[in-house]
Amino acid sequence: MNWQVMIDSIPRLLGGAAVTLQLVTLAALAGFAIALVVALARLNRNPLLWMPAFGFIFYFRGTPLLVQIFLIYYGLSQFPEVRDSALWPILREPWWCALLAFTLNTSAYTAEIMRGAIQAVPRGQIEAAMATGMSPLTRMRRVVLPQALRIGLPAYSNEVILLVKASSLASTVTLMDLTGVARTISSVNYMPVELLSMAALIYLAINFMLTRLFKLIEYQISGERRAAVRDPLMAAGLHNPEALQKAELK
Amino acid sequence: MSTGLKLAAAAAAAAIALSTPASAETLRIATEGAYPPFNFVDASGELQGFDVDIAKALCAAMEADCEITAQAWDGIIPGLNAGRYDAIVASMSITPERQEAVNFTEPYYQAGAVLVGPVESDIMPEPEALAGKLIGVQRASTYANLIEQRFPDAEARLYDTVENHNLDLTAGRLDGVIAQRIFMSNWLADEGEGYEMKGEAMLDPDILGLGAGIAVRKEDTELLERLDAALTQIMDDGTYDEINDRYFTVSLKPQR
Numbered sequence: 001m002n003w004q005v006m007i008d009s010i011p012r013l014l015g016g017a018a019v020t021l022q023l024v025t026l027a028a029l030a031g032f033a034i035a036l037v038v039a040l041a042r043l044n045r046n047p048l049l050w051m052p053a054f055g056f057i058f059y060f061r062g063t064p065l066l067v068q069i070f071l072i073y074y075g076l077s078q079f080p081e082v083r084d085s086a087l088w089p090i091l092r093e094p095w096w097c098a099l100l101a102f103t104l105n106t107s108a109y110t111a112e113i114m115r116g117a118i119q120a121v122p123r124g125q126i127e128a129a130m131a132t133g134m135s136p137l138t139r140m141r142r143v144v145l146p147q148a149l150r151i152g153l154p155a156y157s158n159e160v161i162l163l164v165k166a167s168s169l170a171s172t173v174t175l176m177d178l179t180g181v182a183r184t185i186s187s188v189n190y191m192p193v194e195l196l197s198m199a200a201l202i203y204l205a206i207n208f209m210l211t212r213l214f215k216l217i218e219y220q221i222s223g224e225r226r227a228a229v230r231d232p233l234m235a236a237g238l239h240n241p242e243a244l245q246k247a248e249l250k
Numbered sequence: 251m252s253t254g255l256k257l258a259a260a261a262a263a264a265a266i267a268l269s270t271p272a273s274a275e276t277l278r279i280a281t282e283g284a285y286p287p288f289n290f291v292d293a294s295g296e297l298q299g300f301d302v303d304i305a306k307a308l309c310a311a312m313e314a315d316c317e318i319t320a321q322a323w324d325g326i327i328p329g330l331n332a333g334r335y336d337a338i339v340a341s342m343s344i345t346p347e348r349q350e351a352v353n354f355t356e357p358y359y360q361a362g363a364v365l366v367g368p369v370e371s372d373i374m375p376e377p378e379a380l381a382g383k384l385i386g387v388q389r390a391s392t393y394a395n396l397i398e399q400r401f402p403d404a405e406a407r408l409y410d411t412v413e414n415h416n417l418d419l420t421a422g423r424l425d426g427v428i429a430q431r432i433f434m435s436n437w438l439a440d441e442g443e444g445y446e447m448k449g450e451a452m453l454d455p456d457i458l459g460l461g462a463g464i465a466v467r468k469e470d471t472e473l474l475e476r477l478d479a480a481l482t483q484i485m486d487d488g489t490y491d492e493i494n495d496r497y498f499t500v501s502l503k504p505q506r
Contacts, residue, residue, distance in 0.1 A: 014317075077421035092423055094407075118442065174407045184408060187324050187390030190351045 005194045011197075016181030017202050018105050023177065024093075024167050027102035028160055034103065035110035053111070062106030065166050068105060073097040073173045098170040106163050113159060117152030118144060129196055157214035161207050170204075178202060203246055258342035278335035279305045283320030284411045287436055287497045288341040291320065300502075302464045303493045304358060304484075305339040308464075311480035311489075312481050324410070325388045327351050330467060336465050337477065341430070343392045343459035347421045353468055360478060361500035363393050365428035366419070369445060375428075375449040380404040383425040386415030392458050393428045399457055417447065428452075429506030461504050 012138040041053035060068070076082045076091055078152035090096045121144050171180030186192040273388075275355055281289040289299040297318050298450045309316035317474045321329050323340075330338055330352060344354045365375040373379055381403035385392045389408040397406045407424065409415040415427045416437055425465050428436075430486065438445060452458070464481075466474050 074417055077418070077423065083422055110267065142440075172410060174409055176408075180408075183324055185387060188347070188395075190327050190348075192328050 006198045014177040020177040030103045031106035034107035037112035039114035057108045065105050069101040072101050094173040108160050113152050113155045117148040121147045156184045274315050278317045279337050281340040282323050282336040300497045301339045307484045308480045318354040319350040341462045346460045346487045354391045354463030357504040360461035360504045362364050362431045362453040363455040364431040364451050365448040373426050386424040386427040396457050
């Protein structure tokens with residue numbers, strides 16, 4: 001291992017990491033929004049809504065991401081109609097092609113996570129909301145989605161971490177993301193072990209911060225856990241009067 | 251058939267039988283398989299091309315069995331040093347940087363680099379003319395170094411294979427590509443309608459090297475000598491010219 005090469009490569013690799021983070025953040029945000037629409041369509045009884053949603057999820061979960069990127073980047077550009085269309089200034093750029101592929105791919109997985117989470121909300125909750133006379137929309141907004149968010153969050157954090165790693169495929173369409181920079185430098189100095197190890201450490205750091213971020217969000221939306229911290233007695237399991245009395249006696 | 255000829259044939263057969271060791275050694279050779287006509291995978295999945303035929307001719311001259319495998323370009327030198335194969339015959343240019351990692355035989359062919367762009371474009375292989383232009387090039391190739399050092403103001407886009415940068419050239423994403431002259435002239439003849447070579451071929455030995463050589467591990471000095479001897483043999487006995495003419499109209503035989 002050549003440590004000097006590893007240290008010297010850090011600034012350029014961090015430049016690549018910025019591209020990776022940019023792609024992942026935008027794809028995750030846009031993918032989340034699309035996924036919500038797809039998940040709700042998937043759960044609808046109207047075949048005109050659930051069938052396209054089913055097809056979308058089926059295609060993007062069932063084909064490799066690399067194939068999707070290549071089809072969008074090299075595939076679409078083969079059609080003169082696409083090259084002459086108003087979309088070409090966007091589809092011409094590898095950055096947009098990669099972002100489009102990542103967004104569609106992650107939205108399909110996220111939609112399935114959301115569908116599962118929405119269906120996991122206890123039936124009694126929905127019945128109670130109906131009993132109080134909430135409209136379906138209010139019910140969704142006030143009762144179902146907040147609970148679904150808590151149920152689906154652990155699975156969703158997994159999906160975002162997978163997205164960070166999958167983003168390394170951006171290097172196959174000429175983008176200088178973290179993997180692209182590592183491959184380019186190692187192609188000149190023939191030290192792939194040093195460069196890829198350094199890149200792996202940066203991926204680890206990104207994903208470590210992501211897991212912390214999701215832990216924080218999970219904590220923020222879990223009322224009972226925050227209450228436990230605010231009330232130390234409750235945290236100690238001393239929330240019943242008898243136990244409290246015993247504790248005071250000591 | 252006369253008795254004399256029969257005798258000669260029998261003698262030749264005996265000579266071959268005697269000269270072939272009981273257990274012939276196996277020479278494991280890597281090539282890229284994505285650089286037609288030098289090395290590529292044909293419709294039936296077999297590796298073909300100039301490099302592959304040269305490799306087979308060398309094995310025949312060395313009386314060894316050939317085991318040729320395809321290996322992605324950016325991992326081809328690490329794979330050699332990791333012992334996954336014994337030699338690389340993959341149109342690899344001999345450069346000082348690569349010579350730090352591996353040893354090379356004498357060059358087995360020489361070709362230059364060329365800039366290719368749309369017929370209507372006025373780009374030229376000159377630093378000012380390429381400033382700000384998007385030029386496609388293969389990652390980890392000497393052509394990438396050529397752009398970096400001779401045309402620093404050009405914006406280089408790095409591709410995994412030359413096929414991909416040509417695809418993007420025809421899609422209109424690039425102003426031009428810089429790649430090996432013979433490869434590009436074949437591409438222009440086959441599918442490069444509307445594109446042409448711009449300016450003169452670039453022969454820059456400092457960057458492009460002395461030509462393509464066969465790479466072996468630093469410690470395999472004996473194999474290096476035997477490959478060099480085999481190379482001289484096939485160049486002298488006409489095998490090289492015969493292979494050359496299968497693929498090219500001009501001779502790539504290096505000046506020695």
